[in-house]
Amino acid sequence: MTRTASLCTASATGILALAVVGLVVGDFPVPAREALATAIWDRGSEFDFVVNSLRFPRVVVAVLAGICLAVSGALFQTLIDNPLVSPDIIGIDTGAAAMAVAVLALGLDTRLLPYAAFAGAVGTAGLIFVLSWRRGFSGGRLVLVGIGINALLTAVITYMLVRFPIERVSAAARWQAGTLSSSSWGDARTLAIGMALLVPAAFLLIRQLRVMQLGDDTAIALGVGLEPSRLTVIIVGCGLAATVVAVVGPLGFVALLVPHVARALAGAFSGGVLLLTALLGAVMLLSADLVAQRLFAPTVLPAGVVTAAMGGPYLLFVLRRFNRAA
Amino acid sequence: MDAGRLSWRCHLAGLFGAGALLIVVGLLSLRYGVLRVDVATVWDAVWHYDRNNQSQVVVRELRVPRTIIGILAGAGFAVAGALTQGVTRNPLGSPGILGTNAGAAFAVVTAIYSAGITTPAGYVWFAFAGALGATVLVYLVASAGASGPTPVKLALAGAVISALLGSWTAALLLLDLETLDQARFWLAGSLSGRGTEEVELLLPVVAVALAAALCMGRQVNALSLGEEMATGLGQRTALVRATAGLCVVALAGSAVAMAGPVAFVGLAVPHIVRSVLGPDYRWIILYSALLGPCMLLGADIVGRLIISPAELQVGIVSAAIGAPFLIYLVRGTKLAQL
Numbered sequence: 179m180t181r182t183a184s185l186c187t188a189s190a191t192g193i194l195a196l197a198v199v200g201l202v203v204g205d206f207p208v209p210a211r212e213a214l215a216t217a218i219w220d221r222g223s224e225f226d227f228v229v230n231s232l233r234f235p236r237v238v239v240a241v242l243a244g245i246c247l248a249v250s251g252a253l254f255q256t257l258i259d260n261p262l263v264s265p266d267i268i269g270i271d272t273g274a275a276a277m278a279v280a281v282l283a284l285g286l287d288t289r290l291l292p293y294a295a296f297a298g299a300v301g302t303a304g305l306i307f308v309l310s311w312r313r314g315f316s317g318g319r320l321v322l323v324g325i326g327i328n329a330l331l332t333a334v335i336t337y338m339l340v341r342f343p344i345e346r347v348s349a350a351a352r353w354q355a356g357t358l359s360s361s362s363w364g365d366a367r368t369l370a371i372g373m374a375l376l377v378p379a380a381f382l383l384i385r386q387l388r389v390m391q392l393g394d395d396t397a398i399a400l401g402v403g404l405e406p407s408r409l410t411v412i413i414v415g416c417g418l419a420a421t422v423v424a425v426v427g428p429l430g431f432v433a434l435l436v437p438h439v440a441r442a443l444a445g446a447f448s449g450g451v452l453l454l455t456a457l458l459g460a461v462m463l464l465s466a467d468l469v470a471q472r473l474f475a476p477t478v479l480p481a482g483v484v485t486a487a488m489g490g491p492y493l494l495f496v497l498r499r500f501n502r503a504a
Numbered sequence: 505m506d507a508g509r510l511s512w513r514c515h516l517a518g519l520f521g522a523g524a525l526l527i528v529v530g531l532l533s534l535r536y537g538v539l540r541v542d543v544a545t546v547w548d549a550v551w552h553y554d555r556n557n558q559s560q561v562v563v564r565e566l567r568v569p570r571t572i573i574g575i576l577a578g579a580g581f582a583v584a585g586a587l588t589q590g591v592t593r594n595p596l597g598s599p600g601i602l603g604t605n606a607g608a609a610f611a612v613v614t615a616i617y618s619a620g621i622t623t624p625a626g627y628v629w630f631a632f633a634g635a636l637g638a639t640v641l642v643y644l645v646a647s648a649g650a651s652g653p654t655p656v657k658l659a660l661a662g663a664v665i666s667a668l669l670g671s672w673t674a675a676l677l678l679l680d681l682e683t684l685d686q687a688r689f690w691l692a693g694s695l696s697g698r699g700t701e702e703v704e705l706l707l708p709v710v711a712v713a714l715a716a717a718l719c720m721g722r723q724v725n726a727l728s729l730g731e732e733m734a735t736g737l738g739q740r741t742a743l744v745r746a747t748a749g750l751c752v753v754a755l756a757g758s759a760v761a762m763a764g765p766v767a768f769v770g771l772a773v774p775h776i777v778r779s780v781l782g783p784d785y786r787w788i789i790l791y792s793a794l795l796g797p798c799m800l801l802g803a804d805i806v807g808r809l810i811i812s813p814a815e816l817q818v819g820i821v822s823a824a825i826g827a828p829f830l831i832y833l834v835r836g837t838k839l840a841q842l
Contacts, residue, residue: 260660267663312835319834322596325663326830329600329767333823336692340817344685351684355674430671434664480678486671489664 182450185443189457193241196464200237201229203468205476239361240467240481241460242369243422244432248459249380249452250418251433252440256387256447257411258317264434265303265419268324271428272331273302274420275354278427279335282350283342291353292368292424299420302327307412315408356427356482358467365425372421377456379414384449387411391447429463429482431489436462438492462488515787522794526575529801533571534563537808538815570695572703573762574804574818575797576710577695578769580759582796583717583789584752585770586777590724590785591748595833596659598771599639599756600826605765606666607638608757609691610673617676617683625701627690631761636753641665643749693764693819695804706758713754714793720748721786728785766819768826769800775833 201213208216208225216223217234251264265271277298281291310316310323335354339347386407389397397404419433440455441447463481466488470479534546541549541559548554549563581599588597599605611634615621621630646661677684689697723744726734734741756770777791800818803825807816 260657263660267660267667309831309835322659322834323831325601325659326827326834328663329823329830330827333767333820333827336688337816337820339688340692340820341814344681347688348678348681348684351674351677355671355678430667479675483671483675483678486668486675489668489671 180450182444182448182454186450186454186457189454189461192461193457193464196461196468197237197241200240200464200468201233203472204228204233235363235366236358236361236467237464238363238366239369239426240358240463242366242373243358243426243429244436244459244461244463245377245456246369246373246418246422246459247429247432247463248436248440248455249377250415250422251435251459252437252447252452252455253380253383253387253411253415253418254433255437256391257408257415258321259391260317260321263317263321264431265415266428266430266433267328268306268321269328269331270299270303270306270324270416270419271423271430272328272335273305274299274423275428276331276334276338278353279338279350282353283338283346285346295427296420296424299423300416302331303412303416303420307409315405352480353427355480356429356485357470357478357480358426358463359471359478359480361426368425369421372418376414376417376421379410380418381449381452383407383411383414384447384452388447427480427482429485431485431492432459432462432466435485435489435492518781519790519794522791522798525798526794529798529805530571530575532805533574533801534567536805537562537567538813566696569698569700569703570804571801572700573698574695574801576703576707577759577763577766578797578800579714579793580710580755580762580796581766581770581800582773582792583714584756584759586774586785586789586792587717587720587724587748587752587755588770589774589778590728590788591745592658593728593730594658595775596771598768598774599635599752599760600765600767600770601659601662603638603642603662603665603669604635604756604760605693605767606669606673607634607636607641608632608760609765610634610638610669612690613673613676613683613687616686617680622686625705628702628705628761631764632757635757635760638665638669639753639756689817690764692817693766693822694815694817695763695800696815698762702762706762709754710758713751713758716747717751717755717789718793720744720751721784721789724748724785724789725783728783763800764817764819766800767823768829769796769803769822771833772826772829773799775829 198210198214201217202208202210206228208228212223212225213229216225216229254263254265274295275298277294278291281288281294306320306324306327309327310320312319339350386402389400389402390404390407394404422429436459437455440451440458444451444454462485466484467481470481470484473479531543531546535541535543539559539562541563545557545559546563549560550568553564554560585598588602589595608631611630612627615627615630621627642658642662642665645665646658677687723739726737726739727741727744731741734744759766773796774788774792777788777795781787781791800822803821804818807818807821810816
């Protein structure tokens with residue numbers, strides 16, 4: 179068994195183990211055996227509500243969102259060839275957040291929230307792409323335009339936070355931190371649809387991405403249409419990020435951190451590494467959510483806060499690696 | 505126009521123009537707001553202050569401190585941006601992009617949350633320390649590796665660290681509704697509601713750093729040609745870099761501490777100056793010190809009038825003006841070569 183394959187197996191096992199832990203632990207104690215039985219076949223169990231309506235959907239949402247975010251981050255990092263890029267850094271999450279905060283701050287129907295967030299994410303991605311297009315496409319320009327758009331949208335959010343009464347503002351602040359605690363089967367279904375459409379597309383793009391990594395000239399010589407391929411990669415990456423942010427809110431650093439870890443463990447970008455990235459994404463979000471639930475129990479932190487806290491050590495890790503390379 | 509060789513007469517006229525603009529903007533800032541007052545009242549408020557005249561009280565107690573803070577913070581942001589851009593040879597060098605704002609915001613929210621500090625004067629040193637820490641960290645992360653701090657690496661390191669600090673800030677704000685209520689106005693970046701206390705605390709810092717920066721033009725010029733060239737010209741590059749870094753942190757830190765996280769003044773002003781005057785940092789720094797306050801006060805005046813009688817915070821106005829400017833800059837071919 180190759181190194182990548184064994185790492186994938188280990189990650190998959192990790193996901194299963196964390197999922198079981200996610201079903202078992204919580205404020206309401208459920209014995210492990212009972213929890214599994216209830217989740218898998220025993221519909222009549224006394225734990226049915228806790229396990230099947232609260233914990234199981236939450237675990238599934240964490241797994242799916244983790245996979246989507248990690249794959250999205252891997253696409254962006256490979257395309258732009260920079261380990262510090264991810265959809266949340268270039269403003270796609272902020273676009274979603276601006277729309278979502280508008281819905282909450284204006285006191286509109288909260289059922290609009292996921293649609294508004296999705297529209298915000300897709301609109302922002304489109305805007306960034308259009309504005310960074312100038313006689314062709316450059317990854318560096320995309321990043322910088324994204325950072326500019328991010329600042330602009332942050333100002334819009336700040337305006338709304340200052341302008342509206344504190345009760346609505348606090349709901350908006352809560353949403354912005356990214357939380358899995360109210361996940362439902364409906365959320366899981368939305369994520370599953372997005373994943374089923376976009377993750378296979380990401381795997382189909384692997385060849386083009388690997389060729390593009392060799393440089394523009396080589397890619398053209400090998401018959402890869404640069405602009406169409408780039409556009410497809412960006413659409414798929416943004417679509418994944420937009421789906422997740424619409425369902426669970428902005429969860430920083432999963433998309434940034436996981437592809438990096440996968441690369442460090444398994445080497446250069448390939449199908450196996452992308453699979454490993456996806457699985458590790460699920461592992462990271464599951465464990466972040468568990469920490470968020472249990473660290474200050476019964477107070478539940480938003481998962482986004484925990485994923486961001488994991489970003490600190492990661493930065494030190496990048497710093498050390500860069501220094502060694504220099 | 506070969507801008508590097510503008511004659512002294514041109515510069516004299518230019519400096520006179522910039523100075524006049526600053527005075528005009530300063531006067532507008534004293535006059536306009538929810539309550540409009542005429543020039544005579546402004547004059548009296550400054551020179552023959554009458555405590556019983558309400559218009560004079562507004563000018564003296566609210567608008568004079570506000571204008572002074574706008575001038576100091578604007579100069580601080582713009583000169584810090586000019587120095588960063590020159591020393592790092594990086595067109596994106598500026599306090600907002602390098603994480604200064606996020607660091608200050610995080611420190612201030614921490615201070616409100618854990619120490620229960622509620623007055624802007626109390627935030628000052630926290631903002632200063634946070635700005636310092638974050639900027640140094642961003643620079644360290646970006647300059648790691650063989651290629652040094654390239655524009656994209658700096659911007660990304662700044663964005664990543666800002667995001668990290670931002671989410672920690674968000675976590676603190678979530679834990680406590682009162683902290684959120686306190687902090688949200690500071691976080692928007694604003695010149696209002698700041699008293700004279702901050703000015704008294706920070707004026708010496710800004711003055712010394714500005715003076716040092718104005719004397720460093722020649723050294724920054726050499727460094728902006730590149731490390732080897734500067735060494736060849738007999739510069740002690742490490743010393744110059746360290747001094748410039750100290751100035752940047754002092755200026756940007758004071759500016760954030762006074763005005764809150766205001767983006768883009770530090771980015772845009774030196775660029776505008778350079779595009780007109782060419783790459784001579786002796787002049788860029790001087791003009792930035794005069795035009796930075798014009799932009800910040802101008803944005804503040806727009807914010808006061810645009811949704812009157814309510815006010816739009818200066819940080820929001822300057823991001824609304826500055827972000828399109830950044831995008832325009834990035835789309836220019838010059839940046840792509842760097």
